[in-house]
Amino acid sequence: MAKKKKNKPVMSATMKTTTTMADAIEKLPPYLPTEVIFNILINVPVQALLDAKHVCKQWYDIVSDPLFVKAHCQKSSLGFLIQDSNNYSHVNYIDVNMPIEKTKTTKVENPSEATILCSLNGLALLSDPINEEIFHVVNPMTKEKISLPPLKVYWRSPKSAGLAVNSSGHYKVVHVSVDNYGYSYLEQLQIRIFTIGVDKAWRLIDLQGIPNSSTMYQHILIHPYCCRRYIYWFHYYSSFDLALDVDTETIYQFTGPKNEVNDSRVEVVSMETSIGVIDETSTLLNVWKLTDVKSNKWTEFARINVEPVYKRFSKLFGRRFKDGIYPVGLFDGDFWFYCWVGNSKYVVVRKNLADKRFEFFEIERGTLHPHASTYVSPEKLIDNDRALPG
Template identity: 25%
Template sequence: MDHLVEMHYQILKRLNVSDLIRCKSVCKSWLSIIYDPQFIKSHLTQSYLNDRDNDGLGDRRLAISLFPGYLKANPFEIGFNESRILGSCDGLVCVLAYCNKLRVLNPSTREVKRVANPIICIGDGAMYWGVGYDPYTDDYKIIQGFKSGENYYWREVNYTFISSNGVLYNGLLHWVGYNSTEKFVTLSFNLSEEKFVEVPQPNDEEYQFRVGQHESMRLRNMEECLCVFRQELVPREIWVMKDYNNRCWEIFLEYEREKKSDDVHCVKLLTNYVSSRWSLCHDMLWCDNRKLLGTPTFVESLVSPHLLVILA
């Protein structure tokens, strides 16, 4: 890469996605850079760095907006009879729309991939989902499991899932469930090895009494950490894993935490999408509390939704 091209490369990777889309029309050399897979990864890394360096903000949340000024965001779980966001990873968003339609979109580039309908219909049985990136195969994957009768199906998983949406953290997907002894557990799923592993919960009597043995226990991301809480206690009491590798948990009480604003991206409902029109975009608003803790985090990217594998 010569000096001039390298200079253009470094400048372009610091631009936001909307500016890069316009830059594609400037010249062929810029178009070539922006479409390059390595540039897309480099730009994604830069986007994460920009988010972390933006002082005063918490997480970038993602929710569905029905109408201008109206936000549809259940802090915990949204029923399967409604459109819902199943997860987000590297700027890709998986949405289960009305009539059991599964779509993966990039709100920044306005690309949409129509995914084959789920292997069972809404209402036929409890389902769990997850969206993540597999570095081993360099693929983005959607995980779908479902319950029929007394059994969960996804490679004969021997757990009953309480939470339906997998929480992506540290490259792994996480759910809350209980095992064959009816003990509540936190599960992690490795997308490369396709294996479930139990994650140790806080070794604290107060946690076990107030959180660890309640069906309303949920997992989420907060300030770049995995957290666990009871729905009834948010935002007053949240347990945060400050050190994932050493499984180090800390309790964050509302009055002890620094107040931060979350940057919330509102994705318009995915209806009659036409790629040449502004029928799908995202707007931003501010949230000064943790009511949107149940929504996934989001970062702008150039990643295409057409790079996807479905595991069911």
């Protein structure tokens, strides 16, 4: 009995080309509304988003939308960039979104060995190690970077620079220098600003009659405190403290809460949108917050008992533990600081202000920068037609 020949499948014109996986996924019916996918993805870490945007066109469009970038930024939690003090190319990111005992460390590439100056909304301001006239703005997680125009100034210190964002969502880089034009008797304080995506060159800020003096130069050239809309140059024992409102680009002069502080040991910290002064008396920390820079108003913010921390660390680390705390800042109701445990180790501590709990983790010695892992793209900040994350 002769076998029947199997008929070959007829290939239609629409089947002549090979269908890719991406095409197949795109043709699938949308089982979930875009709004639902949006709300799921804003909780996804940046590293996973880099892959998620390639799943299909719908996901790519969602992740690329400036509204998504802004929402993801607002949902991001605190972490820390830690730059090795002896080798600037070694940078780690510590994610403290999970319980401290499960903290995850991610290596961050820094092949140019640039100095990290500050961080805001997941963007880091870097000082170029070769050309001190150039600053870079980079997202360490997505590895996107932009470089700002060179500064053509004769300055005494190149490191006094900060990053801020105004209420319209425009990011601004601010730089302080004492220009002398080659002559010491011509020294003059200069504050320059560059609005990313708007300015083509650096602009001078009107100092509005703020006097120049050698005493001011000693304090104004220190690295500033960057608190979103404001940038502060503040040294507690100085009477030449300045604040820049990047919304109005107005400079204010203010002083610390000298009448309320015992002066036993004073530290200055960032408090997200403002700065604080910590007066350390034995194991009790009194925290004062600048609530109105225009009227130089300070209010008592918190009292923190760190005696339990000292007792715990004395038992855990013995002689390696050195009394004394080094504040990092106050964020989301938590006070962050670090302690020394030996010559090459820090213990970073999160102390909850609402109760007696505290958590800690041990790290290699380095410079700590509070940092949020976000999807904010420095490259897209130069596109003025798109909504910018604020």
